[in-house]
Amino acid sequence: MREPASHRLALLGALAVVIVLMPLIFPSAYYYRVGALVFIFALAAVGLNLLMGFAGQVSLGHAGFLGIGGYAMAIGPVHLGVPPWASLLAGAVISAVVAFIVGRPILRLKGHYLAVATLGLGVLIAIVLTNEASWTGGPDGMSVPRLVLFDWAVRGSQQWYWISAATFLVGAILAFNVIDSPTGRALRAIHDSEVAASVLGVDVARGKLAIFVISAVYASVAGSYLALINGHVTPDIAGFLRSIELAAMVVLGGMGSILGSLVGAAVLVVLPQTLTILHDYEHLVLGLILMGVMIFLRQGIVPSLAAAVSGRQT
C-alpha cells in the first residue's frame, strides 16, 4: 500500500516527467491554473496524509491552517508591510506554533473525540477570520498583493503551475524523509498500536505532536500559495467544507499513499471544475461520487488500483 523506498525515486522521476509533459496538452492558460490548484491542494493533502495515513490521527480542521497561511499573505503585506516571502514564512511559523500549543491536549483524544476537537479548532479559526473584519476584511475577505521575488513579479497561471509543481515535489521528498526518519518509524508503530508503541518506549505524545505541527506547516504553505494564485482570500478557505475536502482528498486517494494524495487532490479539484457544466447538479453529483468511491474503493483509489494490478500479476 505504501510506496516502497526503492520505488520512490522512480515515482518522483515519473511525476517530474508528467509535470513537464502535461502543459503540452493544455489548450489554454485555464488548464495551467487548474494544474497549479491540484499541486497546491496535493501539498496540503500530503501533509494531512502524514497525520492521518501514517500516524493514524484524524483531523477535520486542517483548513484552519490553510486559512492562517492564506491570511498571512494578505495581512502581512497590507497591514504590517512585511514582504510576501517573509509573510509566507510567518504564516508557517504561526501555524506551527498554534499546532504546537493545541496539539498536545487535542492529540490526547482518540477517534471521534479527536475528530470533533480538530473540527472545533478549524471552525474557530474560520470564525475569527470572519469576525475580525478590521484585520481580515470580514466575510468578503481581502485582496492579496502579488508575489515579487527579486524584482520579478510572479504573475499568470503558467508561472504558478511551475512553482506549485516544484513545491509539491519538494514537499513529497520531505514527506518521504519524514516517513523514514526515526519519528516516522515511531509514527507507523503508533498507527498500528499505540499501546504496543508506548510499551516499546516510543514517546507517543511527542511523535503525534511532531507530525501534527509538520502537517500544519504543509497546510499553511499551501494556503499561502492559494491566496497568492487567487489574489484574494475569504474565510471560506478555512471553512468546515474545506477541511472535509482536504480529508476527503487523503481518504479518496488512499491513506498512507503520497501518490494517492496527489490523485485525491486531482480528482477533487478537477471534478468540480468539470461539474460546473452541470450547474445546480454539482453538489448532488459530488456527493454521489464521494459516497461511491468510499463504498467501492475502500482503501482509496491508488492502493485499490495497486492491489488490483498486483493481484492480476500473481
Next chain:
Amino acid sequence: MAEFLQFFFSGLTVGAVYALVALGFTLIYNASDVINFAQGEFVMLGGLSTVFLAMAGIPLPLAALLAVLLTIAVGIALYYLAIEPARGASAVSLIMITIGASIFLRGTAQVVFDKRFHSLPPLFGSDPIRWGGAAILPQSLVVLAGAAIIVVLLWLFIDRTLLGKAVIATAANRLAAWLVGINTRQIVGLSFAVSAGIGAIAGILVTPITLTSYDVGTLLALKGFAAAMLGGIGSALGAVVGGLVLGMLEAFSAGYVSSKYKDAVAFLIILIVLFAIPNGLFGRGKVERV
C-alpha cells in the same frame, strides 16, 4: 432579570433542537458506531419538504406528516444504500460516506426545492407571551413540548418494548445480539429511521422561528454533534443535557458577551470540555483492551 429570562428561553428553545439532533446522532452511533454527518440534513428535509408540500396545497398537518415519512424513507435509504454496503470500513471512511450523503442531500434539496429561505406559520400565532418581563414566542413552547414528548416516547419505546430491548442489545454488543436471534441489520435500519424521524420533527417545529433553507443542515449537524460530545457520546441523557447546555451557553454568550462570537463560544466550550473531561458529561470511560 427580564434579560436573563429572555436569554434563558431562547437558549432553551435552540437547545431543544440541538438536543434532538444530538439524540439522533446518539441513536445511530449506539446501533452502528457510525457518526452520521447527514443528521442536519434530516432537520432540513423535514422543514423544507413541509414548506413545499404545504405550498402545493396540502393541509399543513398532513404536509408535516408526509414530510416526516419522506425523511424517514431517506434515512432508511441512507442506511441500506450507503452505510450497509460499506460495513466493516474504517471509521474515517464511514464519516466520509455520511459527509458525501450530506452533500448529496443538500445538492438534491437545492435542485428539488430552491435556494431561498422559507418559513412556516407558527402553531399558536406569533403574539409573544409576556412572562417576568421576557417575551416568549408561543412556538418556543411548542418546540420545547415537542422535544419533551419525543424524549419521553423514545424512552418508553427503548425501555418498555421488546423492539426497544433489541435496540439496547444491538448497541451493547452487535454480535451477541445477532447470536440470540435479533435481526441486527433491521435494528440498525430502524435506528436510522427513528433518527431521521426525530430530525424531521425538530426541523418542522423550529422552522417558524429560525426559518429554513437547503443549507441549514451543516451548522446544525456540527452543533448537534458537539452537543452529543459534550454529553458524552452514546448517552441519550447526555445528548439531551448536552444540547440544552449548549443552547443556553450560546444564548447567554450572545446576550452578555458578543453575538458575533456566538458560534465560536459553542466550539470553544466543547474544546475545553474535551480537554478537561474527555468522555463528556455522561459518557463512560472506555478501557482499551490490548
